[in-house]
Amino acid sequence: MIDAYSILWSDLAALKRRWPRYLLTTLMSPVLYLVAFGWGLGRGINMNGTSYLEFVIPGIIALTSMTTSFNGAGTRLNVDRLYFKSFDECLMAPVGLPSLLLGKALIGVVRGVLSSVAFLLVAMLIAPHIHISLPFVIGLLLSCLTFAFLGVLAALLARSHEDMATFGSLILMPMTFLGGTFFSLSQVPFGLKMALYALPLTHASLFLRAAALDQPLPWTSFLVLMGFFFAFLGGGMMALKRMSV
Amino acid sequence: MDNIIDISGLSKEYSGKKVVDGLNLSVEQGELFGFLGPNGAGKTTTIRILTTLTKPTSGTVLINGIDAAKDPGKVKEVFGVVQQHLSLNRDLTIGENLELHARLHHIEAAERKKRIADLLDYVELSDHRDYLIDDVSGGMKRRAMIARALLHRPKLLFLDEPTVGLDAQTRRRVWDLIRRMNREGATVFLTTHYIEEAEALCQRVGVLHHGKLIAIGSPLELRQTLGLVAVELQGDGNGTTYRYFPDRAQASKFIQDLPSSERVIMRASNLEDVFIELTGQKVTGD
Numbered sequence A: 001m002i003d004a005y006s007i008l009w010s011d012l013a014a015l016k017r018r019w020p021r022y023l024l025t026t027l028m029s030p031v032l033y034l035v036a037f038g039w040g041l042g043r044g045i046n047m048n049g050t051s052y053l054e055f056v057i058p059g060i061i062a063l064t065s066m067t068t069s070f071n072g073a074g075t076r077l078n079v080d081r082l083y084f085k086s087f088d089e090c091l092m093a094p095v096g097l098p099s100l101l102l103g104k105a106l107i108g109v110v111r112g113v114l115s116s117v118a119f120l121l122v123a124m125l126i127a128p129h130i131h132i133s134l135p136f137v138i139g140l141l142l143s144c145l146t147f148a149f150l151g152v153l154a155a156l157l158a159r160s161h162e163d164m165a166t167f168g169s170l171i172l173m174p175m176t177f178l179g180g181t182f183f184s185l186s187q188v189p190f191g192l193k194m195a196l197y198a199l200p201l202t203h204a205s206l207f208l209r210a211a212a213l214d215q216p217l218p219w220t221s222f223l224v225l226m227g228f229f230f231a232f233l234g235g236g237m238m239a240l241k242r243m244s245v
Numbered sequence B: 001m002d003n004i005i006d007i008s009g010l011s012k013e014y015s016g017k018k019v020v021d022g023l024n025l026s027v028e029q030g031e032l033f034g035f036l037g038p039n040g041a042g043k044t045t046t047i048r049i050l051t052t053l054t055k056p057t058s059g060t061v062l063i064n065g066i067d068a069a070k071d072p073g074k075v076k077e078v079f080g081v082v083q084q085h086l087s088l089n090r091d092l093t094i095g096e097n098l099e100l101h102a103r104l105h106h107i108e109a110a111e112r113k114k115r116i117a118d119l120l121d122y123v124e125l126s127d128h129r130d131y132l133i134d135d136v137s138g139g140m141k142r143r144a145m146i147a148r149a150l151l152h153r154p155k156l157l158f159l160d161e162p163t164v165g166l167d168a169q170t171r172r173r174v175w176d177l178i179r180r181m182n183r184e185g186a187t188v189f190l191t192t193h194y195i196e197e198a199e200a201l202c203q204r205v206g207v208l209h210h211g212k213l214i215a216i217g218s219p220l221e222l223r224q225t226l227g228l229v230a231v232e233l234q235g236d237g238n239g240t241t242y243r244y245f246p247d248r249a250q251a252s253k254f255i256q257d258l259p260s261s262e263r264v265i266m267r268a269s270n271l272e273d274v275f276i277e278l279t280g281q282k283v284t285g286d
């Protein structure tokens, strides 16, 4: 555990040097989504009694936690491994592989939480009714953890920087627009709905939305997200074990 | 049983091509061993296998008596490495890079601080501790890597071309440092393309060629197999040719019998002569 913290410590040291710029860039896309979809497109729309704005904000938070956690962990590790080659040094240190994996994922969680909270603060200016409860916080953490480990897994499998970009556009991009962020799943045809339920972001959105709007919590979604978390964790362990070729 | 490195039957293939080919090699505790070979001979690959970064295709490696494939965790506590390429985290300062290494090796805070300060002092980087890696010169980066490798006081040091790109003074300083580490008990496994570096530092050298060990012994022993006296014949047109003799008398006799038009230099042979004769090619730098 202490080893995982050591790795996080180094990633935090790097983040500290440029956090104002970091916050600014990370807030850009969620705020744009908020303005374009929440204010622009969805102004008059009503979703089963809630305004579209209140509907979309928790979705954007789930989305933010996904992108920033994924990139925060994945892109960092990718650069460390393939560009700086400094990940080799971690591999040669007397540190257990689980600690190494967790250490590399933690910076993604930190970045994901920072960005989500920053966006939440902005969003609360516009929609003060968002309900921040304990389940909401736990859901957000789980979402950050899940996508941080997905980022680590992708970075361990990638053989080049392009691989990482490919992963982003093949996996993250579709989730961004289809993962229950911008529309309700009850409106889509059955087949598509089933496909969308296979995406982890869908479940993060469903859970965070219910928690934020003080609706009954979809615990199945929570469990499914947890399943994804363990799958990515296990995948990461396997990738790390086989890594040296 | 005093071998700190025991390599037997080690091979590594990359897409069917044998890069390390049936290597058998032992290095004794406390030795300063030089690992020479032309570009692409497989030196770095061997070091990557010894340091658990790469898995061999076949063969076994014992480090300090521990099987590197079976118990990599234990083995990692034994060695320190300066890799051939830069492996510093460029988002961090020099000091932070060292601190991360010290933390990962479980050196506690007070001791960590002291060792980092001492080592930075020794490699003359104290003034640059808080510089980001991209803001210091190439030689400084290399010195930072050397300082980092020494932080946890490893019993076994792998130095893969540690003095590449260093100026003459710094190189001598690094030599002193390597000798000092060795005197204090560390075994050193060094690769270099500066043959005079191996000659100056190493008690024993091995020559790797196409993944095979083709010679091993002390610099003197290797020179003796070739001849301690070298004669250079600088003929016009067809470049310089070299002849080797066991002693000056035989070399002088050879020169007397030459046509007087030849330009001739007689000198002591050196390790570079041995290297070139063995590998059939001039060593190209870097």
Ligand SMILES: Nc1ncnc2c1ncn2[C@@H]1O[C@H](COP(=O)(O)OP(=O)(O)OP(=O)(O)O)[C@@H](O)[C@H]1O
Pocket: B014, B015, B019, B037, B038, B039, B040, B041, B042, B043, B044, B045, B046, B084, B286
């Ligand atoms: N990951 C890899 N995949 C495929 N081939 C590789 C890989 N790593 C090394 N090689 C090949 O292995 C051979 C030996 O490389 P290595 O880096 O061990 O040589 P070296 O002796 O260290 O050379 P140099 O003196 O140039 O550093 C080279 O032909 C290289 O192309």
Ligand SMILES: [Mg+2]
Pocket: B043, B044, B045, B084, B160
């Ligand atoms: Mg090499």
